Amino acid sequence: MSSVSFNSQYGQDKQHSQDSGESTDHALHLLQTVFGYPAFRSQQGQIVDHVIQGGDALVLMPTGGGKSLCYQIPALIRRGVGIVVSPLIALMQDQVDALAEVGVRAAFLNSTQSFDQILEVEKKMREGDLDLVYIAPERLLTQRCLELLEILDIALFAIDEAHCVSQWGHDFRPEYIRLSTLHERFPHVPRIALTATADQQTRDEIIHRLQLENALQFVSSFDRPNIRYQIVEKANGRKQLLDFIEAQHNGDAGIVYCLSRKKVEETAAFLNEHGISALPYHAGMELTERSKNQARFLREDGIVMCATIAFGMGIDKPDVRFVAHLDLPKSIEGYYQETGRAGRDGATANAWMAYGLQDVVQQRRMIDESDANEAYKRVQSVKLEAMLALCETINCRRVHILDYFGQASTPCGNCDTCLSPPVSFDGTVAAQKILSTIYRVDQRFAAGHVVDILRGIDTDRVKQWRHDQLSTFGIGSEKSEAEWRALLRQLIALELIAVDYENYSALRLTEAARPVLRGETKIQLRQYKKAEKALKHKRQSAKDYAESELSSEQQQLFDKLRWWRVETARTHNVPAYVIFPDATLREIARNAPQTLVDLRAISGVGDKKLESYGNDILQLIAELGAS
Known part of the structure; x- marks a missing residue:
């Protein structure tokens, strides 16, 4: 069954609106048959139904929470093509490949394509042969692209990474401010803005800049309970990082963030010298080398990427087991966005940071010496103060982070300050x-x-x-x-x-x-604790996560499925997780389905993947059972 015929079950009957109950049933049917998931999570169902009905939405959902389904399913149901505005040029190919694997007709338009390739995508858009098109904002706002969109049926506009619109934010993109033109030129097309990271000030700016005053807001919990937060006193940061990786994440995929390009290069070289497969990534590298390193990180297991914050925005790799910071982030939003790239698959992951006095001095200097206006400097100073407060807190780190985003919570029992509470003392003297x-x-x-x-x-x-x-x-x-x-x-x-x-x-x-010197004000300080070498304990990788749940026979099947996935992904030239995530392979290993009907019941196995890989998987199971 080809991709086009597969899509005909929803492609030919698209319409602008439906009865709410009917659209909900239709959406659930696509969720199950196309994407292979039994039910919507959290607010997904409400968001999907609202957009199908033509409503605008602002969606705040943590990384790994399923934001993409909130626009993908409405785009499959509503008449026309769904336009996804995304700054993630380096990832568009992988996103399109992932959709192709489930039978969705998708393409992208960005600066990496030849003119002939662009013409081919535009032709398919005009002929109604695409359900979703990812477009970089710079290209979307060209006269050529806007004129093309004006002659098409457009199902919706999805504005991904919507926090990029905020001038006060950690990832500002000037072209995002101009996206208000979508509402002005296409007033009847629903728009859905999505982000994983936005405090109240950033949310207000998203609404104002994108003219989403009448949009419904869907704010999920920001909590990522599978991530353990740990901030240590910086002594020898690079050596502490090595100890941490060797003790807890040897052989795992991870990201190490550094402030400067030079430090990125030096850290990657240091890790390689000590037997850790590490690659550098920063804006000063040649584009081909940078792209090659990113492709290796996405497609290979156990690579550690040492990078500036230019790397990783929107990274889809689900099995990143740790994110480490060797320099202090500029804000809690930036820290949350970066650490959120760990553990997208739901398995346990670590967010680790080494932090010292020089980090504080360096960040304050960067603010003071910047060419920005005083208002911007004041905002950045406030954000830095919040980040410093997180580092210096004697209370639960998770509570502190969630409180910053306006969500109340109780101590998590899983961060460093919960597991080993710091001691405070009267630090006035x-x-x-x-x-x-x-x-x-x-x-x-x-x-x-x-x-x-x-x-x-x-x-x-x-x-x-x-x-x-x-x-x-x-x-x-x-x-x-x-x-x-x-x-x-x-x-x-x-x-x-x-x-x-x-x-x-x-x-x-x-x-x-002054009042502290005079004894009029007393202050509490955190007692110094000498930096300790990371303790070895059971690795928290997805593989070990599986081992804790699977019998020896099931683990053997799981390992065999992972090797099959690697070879299949190599043949298709896509990252392994695009074929199946670990969670799906784990469920297959646990249940050992014997028929295609049994396999179809596994979460993450939709109709197209069942058709493409079902027989191969059943054969693997049979071979293992016979051996």
Whole structure:
């Protein structure tokens, strides 16, 4: 059965609206027969029905929550072609391939195509031979593309990664602001804006910029309970990262985010030297090399990608077992978006970060030295303060993250602060020692010099300035350099101390420091805890996740199915997860279906995949049973 004939069951009877009950039944039928899922999750069904009826929607749903089905199914039911606006040029081919695997007629238009390829897609659009077309916003807004759309029946506009419209956000794309033209030129076409990350300010801006004032808002829980959050004191970040990977994720796919291109290159080289398969990814690389590395990461198992934040937006790879940060993210939105690329398959995953005083100094410098206007700098400073508060919290990290997005929760029992609660203490005296020393050196020296004075270290610089004569010299000799740096970091995070980047990172007192120095205000600080080597424990990979649930015979079948999937994906030139995700293979291994009817009952096995792979899978099961 060809893709075209397969689609005829919904392609020929598309209509602009239906009775609500009828459209719900139709949508559920497509969910089961095309995508192979038995029922909608969470708010998916409501969103799908609303868009089928022609309504606009703003959808906030965590990564892995099933956002794409919210526009894919309405596009299959409504008359015309669904237009998906996406900045993810590097992933469009994989998205289209994944749809082809389930029998949906899809294509993309972006700058990677030749003119002949573009003409071929446009021809199919005019002839009604496509159900979904992914278009980069830059191309969508060209006169040629808009004129093409005006002569077509358009089922809907889906604006993916809608947070890109926010000028205050972590992934602003200027062309997204111009997408309001869709409402102006196509007022009767429903629009659905989707994102996994948006605080209230960003949501308001999405609504305003995209003219979605009358859209229904669907906000799912931001919680990703399968992700464990851990933030450690940075000592030797690269070595700590290696210990973490070797102890908990050896052989797993992961992403390591670094702030600079140089650090990306150095970290990838360091991991390779120590037996970890790692690749670099940043905007300074040649496009062909960057694309090659991304393709390897998506298609091969066990690759660690070291990258700047330019990498990973919208990554569909479901089996990323960890995301690590060697530098402090600029905001909780950025952190949540980046860590959300771990564990899309629902299996356990880790979000790990090494964080130190230099991270705070560096991020503040970047804000202060940027060419942005003062309003933008103020917003970025507020976002950084929230990120610092997350790092320094003594309470549940998950509660802190969800609270930032306006959702109440209870301690998760699974993050580092829940599993090993930090100790807080009355830090007023320690803070006064630091603040007094900064005051006595005329607020002209950086952190290292201040710490030397506190500890009573007779350096040449201390002697040169006769700071060994100060009353605060040596009053903190009971603490290590690392302890004082940790306390300094907290005082900077609390905005009692500012860093003057124009004067060699000199520490200065803020107005908020005065009542602390005078003893009028007391402060609680987090007790320093020496960085510990990551403890080895049972790996949290999808494979081990399966092992904990499967018998030895079932595990043997699961392993065999995974090898079959690798070979099949290589033949089709697609990532392995496009054929079947681990969750589906795990269910097949657990149930060992004996007939096509039995196999069709497995979640993730739709009609087209049953037709394409059903007999191969049944043969594998039979061979294993006979051996």
